[in-house]
Amino acid sequence: MSDTDRELRVSKIRNGTVIDHLAAGQALNVLALLGIDGSGGESVSIGMNVPSDKLAKKDIVKVEDRELSQSEVDVLAVIAPEATINIVREYEVVEKKRIDRPESVDGVLSCPNRNCITNADEPIHTRFSVLEDALRCDYCGEIVREEEVPTRLDVA
Amino acid sequence: MRQDHLISATQLSRADIEAVLDRAAEIDADPSALNGRHEGAILGLCFFEPSTRTRMSFDTAMKRLGGRTIDMGSVESSSVKKGETLADTMRVLEGYADALVLRHPSEGSAKMATEFVDVPLVNAGDGAGQHPTQTLLDLYTMRQNVGLDDVTVGIMGDLKYGRTVHSLAAALTNFDTRQHFISPESLRLPRSVRYDLHESGAQVREHTALEEVLSELDILYVTRIQRERFPDENEYLKVAGEYQIDAEDLEAAKDSLTVMHPLPRVDEIAPDVDQTEHATYFEQAHNGVPVRMALLDMLLSEEGDDR
Numbered sequence: 001m002s003d004t005d006r007e008l009r010v011s012k013i014r015n016g017t018v019i020d021h022l023a024a025g026q027a028l029n030v031l032a033l034l035g036i037d038g039s040g041g042e043s044v045s046i047g048m049n050v051p052s053d054k055l056a057k058k059d060i061v062k063v064e065d066r067e068l069s070q071s072e073v074d075v076l077a078v079i080a081p082e083a084t085i086n087i088v089r090e091y092e093v094v095e096k097k098r099i100d101r102p103e104s105v106d107g108v109l110s111c112p113n114r115n116c117i118t119n120a121d122e123p124i125h126t127r128f129s130v131l132e133d134a135l136r137c138d139y140c141g142e143i144v145r146e147e148e149v150p151t152r153l154d155v156a
Numbered sequence: 157m158r159q160d161h162l163i164s165a166t167q168l169s170r171a172d173i174e175a176v177l178d179r180a181a182e183i184d185a186d187p188s189a190l191n192g193r194h195e196g197a198i199l200g201l202c203f204f205e206p207s208t209r210t211r212m213s214f215d216t217a218m219k220r221l222g223g224r225t226i227d228m229g230s231v232e233s234s235s236v237k238k239g240e241t242l243a244d245t246m247r248v249l250e251g252y253a254d255a256l257v258l259r260h261p262s263e264g265s266a267k268m269a270t271e272f273v274d275v276p277l278v279n280a281g282d283g284a285g286q287h288p289t290q291t292l293l294d295l296y297t298m299r300q301n302v303g304l305d306d307v308t309v310g311i312m313g314d315l316k317y318g319r320t321v322h323s324l325a326a327a328l329t330n331f332d333t334r335q336h337f338i339s340p341e342s343l344r345l346p347r348s349v350r351y352d353l354h355e356s357g358a359q360v361r362e363h364t365a366l367e368e369v370l371s372e373l374d375i376l377y378v379t380r381i382q383r384e385r386f387p388d389e390n391e392y393l394k395v396a397g398e399y400q401i402d403a404e405d406l407e408a409a410k411d412s413l414t415v416m417h418p419l420p421r422v423d424e425i426a427p428d429v430d431q432t433e434h435a436t437y438f439e440q441a442h443n444g445v446p447v448r449m450a451l452l453d454m455l456l457s458e459e460g461d462d463r
Contacts, residue, residue: 051212069292100208113263115261115263115283115284116259117242117262117267118261118264118268120262121241122242122243122268123241123243124243124271131240134351136348136351138264138267139264139267140264140267140282140283140285140348141164141285141348142263142347142348143351
């Protein structure tokens with residue numbers, strides 16, 4: 001069975017984003033990152049524990065009519081650095097993004113320190129510096145470990 | 157040092173620290189040396205939570221430099237009470253002053269404020285975050301008494317929420333020091349401070365009992381165990397007495413031990429310690445003026461304007 005055949009287990013999309021080569025188990029975190037819980041009416045296909053030559057098992061997420069913003073890609077790079085992102089238009093992959101680990105993640109995570117100024121009603125966005133295996137709030141210095149990142153997602 | 161803002165002790169190099177302390181020592185030696193040097197300059201004192209020593213020592217320092225201070229007063233009497241954001245308050249006040257001093261209950265508040273002002277801004281305490289000018293006067297006091305290299309420092313009390321502790325721990329990594337942290341398990345250093353200490357390669361050990369390390373110490377820096385931080389009063393009562401010292405306790409210490417405290421103290425240092433050669437906390441508080449004079453002088457001076 002070819003990779004293409006395997007990917008067909010998850011239906012093709014006409015327009016949108018295919019997030020591939022996610023480590024098994026990350027699909028739901030990616031949906032959380034994208035703020036998709038079903039209430040917005042998006043058409044979403046998920047493949048979990050799909051056989052993969054590269055990863056043995058992988059997850060795939062396909063989101064119809066949604067192209068990831070750079071800030072979303074930045075966070076994705078932290079929780080799933082091995083992922084690839086394909087932008088699809090009219091069933092064709094028009095852009096392949098390999099994501100690089102960013103230096104900072106801006107505006108998409110909330111700081112777990114409830115007393116951080118970013119959790120007050122001030123005209124600023126959160127900004128986290130990306131460390132080797134964690135993120136750090138640029139304002140209060142709080143450290144967020146990578147495994148905690150999905151719980152700190154603050155995207156609409 | 158020529159920096160626009162002082163937000164965290166982590167931004168201070170050894171050279172920065174020594175420059176401030178050296179200038180402070182010059183001021184101490186000749187208190188009139190900088191008289192009138194900043195005549196006409198205005199320092200804005202923005203204290204969003206109570207302060208006695210920090211506010212008054214900044215006030216005194218600025219006046220001794222020939223400048224003046226303006227004070228936003230209590231939060232209750234300011235526009236903050238009407239719901240104004242900190243960002244807006246700072247944007248307004250920068251138009252009134254040549255430099256600003258900010259104390260605020262939220263961590264990261266001073267860092268955020270620097271994004272809205274162009275005048276130099278000094279963090280005078282941001283929640284449980286940082287208090288870098290306290291650290292500068294702490295280091296000045298240490299240098300006067302035991303030096304800053306080849307010394308063993310014990311820091312005891314509320315290490316989790318103590319901003320003076322977080323700043324001091326970071327600054328000490330610039331020197332050849334051994335740091336011992338003594339606290340209840342529930343008030344150990346926060347993860348972010350541990351991270352910085354680890355990254356700096358600092359020599360650090362943690363303890364729950366002062367007795368484990370007292371005899372090794374050159375400096376014992378005591379902070380208040382903050383009763384209000386404990387979710388369970390019984391948990392506080394279990395540990396509170398463990399972190400109080402009196403003159404008898406200090407008999408096990410080196411004769412040269414210097415006992416410091418950022419003040420105010422409640423019951424963590426018994427009054428009988430005041431009468432011993434160990435007590436340095438009032439001298440430490442007094443050092444706030446020359447150190448803040450030195451810092452303000454450097455922040456308010458134009459680049460290259462070295463007197």
